[in-house]
Amino acid sequence: MSKNWITEKQFNTDVFATANKTFSNDFSGSLLVGVNYNSRQRATLQNAITNLIVPTAPDILTNALNSNLTAGNYNSLIRTYAYYAQADVQAYNQLFLTLTGRNESASTFGARTNSSFFFPSAALAWQFSKLPVLEGGSLLSFGKLRLTWGQVGIQPQPYQNFTTFGPANYSDFFGFTSGLSAASALYGGGYVRSTTAGNDFLRPERKTEAEVGVDLRFLNNRFSLSATGYTNNTKDVILSLNVPNETGYTIRNSNAAELANKGLELDAGADLIPTGAFRWNLSANFSLNRSNVVSLAGASAYTLPDSYMQNSSLIPGQPFGIFYSTDFQKDETGRYILDANGFPQGGTGNEIIGNPNPNWRGGLGSTFSYKGLSLYVLFDRVSGNDFFNGTRGSMYAFGVHGDQGNTVVTPAGGLKDVNGSLIPAGTAFQGQIKDFGAGPVAINQAWWQGRGTASNSASYKQFVEDASVSRLREITLSYSLRSPGFRRFTHLSSVDFSLTGRNLVLWTNYTGTDSEVNISGAGLSRGQDWFTNPNTKSVLFSVRIAY
Numbered sequence: 136m137s138k139n140w141i142t143e144k145q146f147n148t149d150v151f152a153t154a155n156k157t158f159s160n161d162f163s164g165s166l167l168v169g170v171n172y173n174s175r176q177r178a179t180l181q182n183a184i185t186n187l188i189v190p191t192a193p194d195i196l197t198n199a200l201n202s203n204l205t206a207g208n209y210n211s212l213i214r215t216y217a218y219y220a221q222a223d224v225q226a227y228n229q230l231f232l233t234l235t236g237r238n239e240s241a242s243t244f245g246a247r248t249n250s251s252f253f254f255p256s257a258a259l260a261w262q263f264s265k266l267p268v269l270e271g272g273s274l275l276s277f278g279k280l281r282l283t284w285g286q287v288g289i290q291p292q293p294y295q296n297f298t299t300f301g302p303a304n305y306s307d308f309f310g311f312t313s314g315l316s317a318a319s320a321l322y323g324g325g326y327v328r329s330t331t332a333g334n335d336f337l338r339p340e341r342k343t344e345a346e347v348g349v350d351l352r353f354l355n356n357r358f359s360l361s362a363t364g365y366t367n368n369t370k371d372v373i374l375s376l377n378v379p380n381e382t383g384y385t386i387r388n389s390n391a392a393e394l395a396n397k398g399l400e401l402d403a404g405a406d407l408i409p410t411g412a413f414r415w416n417l418s419a420n421f422s423l424n425r426s427n428v429v430s431l432a433g434a435s436a437y438t439l440p441d442s443y444m445q446n447s448s449l450i451p452g453q454p455f456g457i458f459y460s461t462d463f464q465k466d467e468t469g470r471y472i473l474d475a476n477g478f479p480q481g482g483t484g485n486e487i488i489g490n491p492n493p494n495w496r497g498g499l500g501s502t503f504s505y506k507g508l509s510l511y512v513l514f515d516r517v518s519g520n521d522f523f524n525g526t527r528g529s530m531y532a533f534g535v536h537g538d539q540g541n542t543v544v545t546p547a548g549g550l551k552d553v554n555g556s557l558i559p560a561g562t563a564f565q566g567q568i569k570d571f572g573a574g575p576v577a578i579n580q581a582w583w584q585g586r587g588t589a590s591n592s593a594s595y596k597q598f599v600e601d602a603s604v605s606r607l608r609e610i611t612l613s614y615s616l617r618s619p620g621f622r623r624f625t626h627l628s629s630v631d632f633s634l635t636g637r638n639l640v641l642w643t644n645y646t647g648t649d650s651e652v653n654i655s656g657a658g659l660s661r662g663q664d665w666f667t668n669p670n671t672k673s674v675l676f677s678v679r680i681a682y
Contacts, residue, residue, distance in 0.1 A: 137183035144176040164224040173215045182206040207302075211293040214242040229265035233258040235285075243291040245337035252339055256285025277352040281363075289340035291373055295388040297333035300326045331375070332384040340390070342369040359404040366397040368429070374449075375440065376433045391432040392449060398424035416502040423495040426455040436485070439659045444595050445523035446485065447660035456661055458489035458523060462596035463586075470572060476551045477573040481586055481593030488596035491662030494519030498608070507618075511611040517651075522602035524647045525654075525665040528589020534580055543568055550577040553585055602650035602662065604643040611635040628681040635675045 151169025158164070185203045217239040224232045233256075240251040264270060264278035348363035371390035378387045401421040408415040428449045431437055436459055437449040448459035463479035464472040471479035498515040530536035542563055549560045550568065558564060558577050566579040578587070586593035617629035643650060649669030653661055 137181065139179065139181045142176075142178040144174075146172075146174040148172045161227045162225075164222065166223075167221045169219055171215070171217045171219065173213075175213045176211070178208070178210045180208045212242070213290070213293050215290070216240045227265070229262040231258075231260040231262075239288060239339075241290050241339070243293055243296060243337075244339065245296045245335040247335045248338050252288055252341070254286045254288050254341075256283070256287075258283040258285075273355070274353060275351070276354065276356045277350065279350045281346070281348040281350070283346045284344070286341060286343045289342065289369075291337050291339060291388070295333065295373070296335055296337045298331070298384075299329045299333070301329055302326055328383075330385040332378065332382065332387040334388050336390075337373070337388060338371050338390050340369055340371050340373060342367055344368075357406045357409055359402075361400075361402040363400040364398070365400075367395070369394045374437055376437070389433065391434075392437070393429040393431075394449075394455060395427045395429050396424055398422065412506055414502075414504045418500045419498065421495065421497045424492070426492060428453055428455060441655040441658040442660040443523070443525060443654070443663050443665060444589060444592075445489065445525075445599065445663065446595075447491070447663070450487075453487065454490055454492050456491055456659065457487055458491065458521065458595075458599060458662070459485050460488050460595040461592050462486060462488055463594045473571055473573050476553060476555045477571060477576045478553045478582070478586065479571055479594070481591070489521035489523065489599035489662070491520055491522065491660075493517045493603075507615040509611075509613045509615070511609070511613075512607070513609040514605065515608045516603075516605045518603045520602050520650070520662060521599050522645060522647065522650045522662045522664055523595070524598045524600050524645070525589045525663065526647055526667070528595075528598040529666070531583040532588040532590050534583065536583075538567070539565060539580070539583065541565065541567060545577065546575070550575060552577045552579050553582045553587075556581070600645050600647070602643070602645045602647075604641065604645065604650050606638060606642070607640040609635065609637050610639065629679075630681075631679040633675075633677050633679075635673075635677070637673045637675075638670050639672055 149169055149171050151167055153165065153167045155165045156163065183206075184199045186200070187198050188200070189198055217237055219237040220235065222234045224230075235256045236253065237255075238251050238253045244250070244252075259282045260279055262277075262279045264275055269275055269278070344365060344367035346363060346365040348361065351360045352358065353360075370393050372392035372394055373388055374391040375386045375388050376391055378384050399422065402419070404416070404418045406414070406416050428451050431449055431451050435450070438459075439447045439449070439456060442448070444460060445458040446460040447456040449455065450457055450459060461482035461484070464482055466472055474480050496515070496517050498513065500511070500513040502512075503510045527536060527538075531539065542565055545558050545560050545562045545564070545568075547560045549562070550558050552558065553576075558579075564577065564579055566577060566582075568575050569578050570576070585591055587597070589595065589598055611633055612635075613631060613633035615629060615631045621630075622628065641649075647664040648667060650662075650664070652664075652667045652669055654663045654665045654667045
């Protein structure tokens with residue numbers, strides 16, 4: 136049995152002062168200055184006990200032999216101190232300017248770097264529809280231009296700025312013999328220095344973003360359009376890089392990368408039939424993002440820590456999280472180099488095998504209503520992203536994938552399998568007949584448990600698939616009772632009934648479960664399918680009563 140205790144404490148203090156000033160009917164402003172102190176403490180304690188000495192006694196540490204105990208704890212403390220200020224100015228009820236600045240120090244910064252870092256920002260908005268020549272017009276109901284620029288910091292994790300110590304433990308080469316692993320035999324043993332080198336030059340990551348946008352509404356707000364273009368650059372990205380063993384360490388946390396993004400976001404809406412018993416509203420959105428690894432110090436490629444066989448990586452000049460792993464050997468024309476049995480040979484080095492970042496995303500929603508009855512439908516689309524289907528590759532090795540359920544008969548002359556074994560003509564076997572370029576060969580379990588499985592490094596590219604997908608994200612049918620007669624009879628304001636279905640239909644060529652679900656969740660690596668549960672389909676009926 137095991138137990139875990141987690142304790143979190145946070146103390147936050149803000150002391151600030153504000154001032155407001157109206158200079159004229161057309162010009163006003165405000166100012167805020169303050170100081171912030173924040174302390175975050177987290178403590179975890181866990182233990183596991185097997186084979187209690189007295190089974191009926193409490194499951195405490197003293198009720199088990201040391202060899203049957205596993206214990207551990209972790210404590211962290213982060214302190215942050217900052218000065219900040221914000222100034223707001225408005226002119227003619229149409230120009231709005233906001234300036235901010237924050238100077239921050241933290242316990243997670245390296246002792247030999249700057250003691251504090253300054254992060255400014257500025258935002259300017261112009262509601263040009265307030266111009267006399269446009270105000271009150273029938274065509275343009277609202278118009279605003281937005282410009283923003285700013286910098287934010289991302290703190291290092293606690294204790295990356297110095298080298299820590301932990302409980303000692305040992306084991307033989309095969310892992311059969313070990314000791315002092317339970318917090319160094321419950322604190323009776325020694326502690327050893329971590330193999331991760333602390334970095335007293337560690338700085339916070341700095342993200343700089345610029346954005347320009349426009350918001351428009353037309354014909355008494357019947358039609359709307361919003362467009363935003365952005366670009367951002369993140370410097371001093373913290374990575375855990377390998378270091379030579381002769382340093383006494385294996386990795387060191389360093390400010391080692393620079394990343395860039397640029398993109399476009401569009402939103403549109405239309406009340407196609409805005410009045411009457413029957414009404415129809417339409418909405419749509421579209422977005423695209425292009426990422427790029429600008430630079431990477433200390434390595435030509437960096438594998439993200441939550442990556443699997445496809446090696447989601449950072450490579451200068453490539454998108455974030457590109458798949459960098461093996462494929463079958465190819466000649467200069469791109470054709471497979473085959474062995475004596477007619478099968479492709481395993482790759483010997485890594486190459487780019489896929490990109491999990493979509494080309495674009497989009498959605499289309501529509502609401503139809505007739506009196507108290509309403510129907511809402513939402514479709515969305517993700518296009519151009521790759522997914523590593525490790526589930527398929529593993530099921531091949533287990534012999535339980537649907538691709539392996541076919542029974543085929545060898546033609547005249549027989550066929551060879553990957554091991555060079557001849558399957559005589561007229562022999563039935565489970566698998567496939569395939570031609571890699573040197574004539575038909577037998578794809579049977581010998582292939583699927585060798586070069587044709589995700590457990591073999593011959594080619595991970597063979598399990599990278601196009602994961603473009605369209606889905607019926609949501610459909611809701613609702614009915615509302617709120618007529619004057621209903622209110623008089625029931626003394627209620629309204630009763631709303633709704634039936635909602637989510638993720639009901641999926642259109643995709645991806646052969647895995649669901650290309651929206653990632654084994655590492657919302658981690659750094661994307662596009663990884665390893666026996667991952669798909670999103671659930673759900674149907675929900677609800678009743679809402681308003682008094």
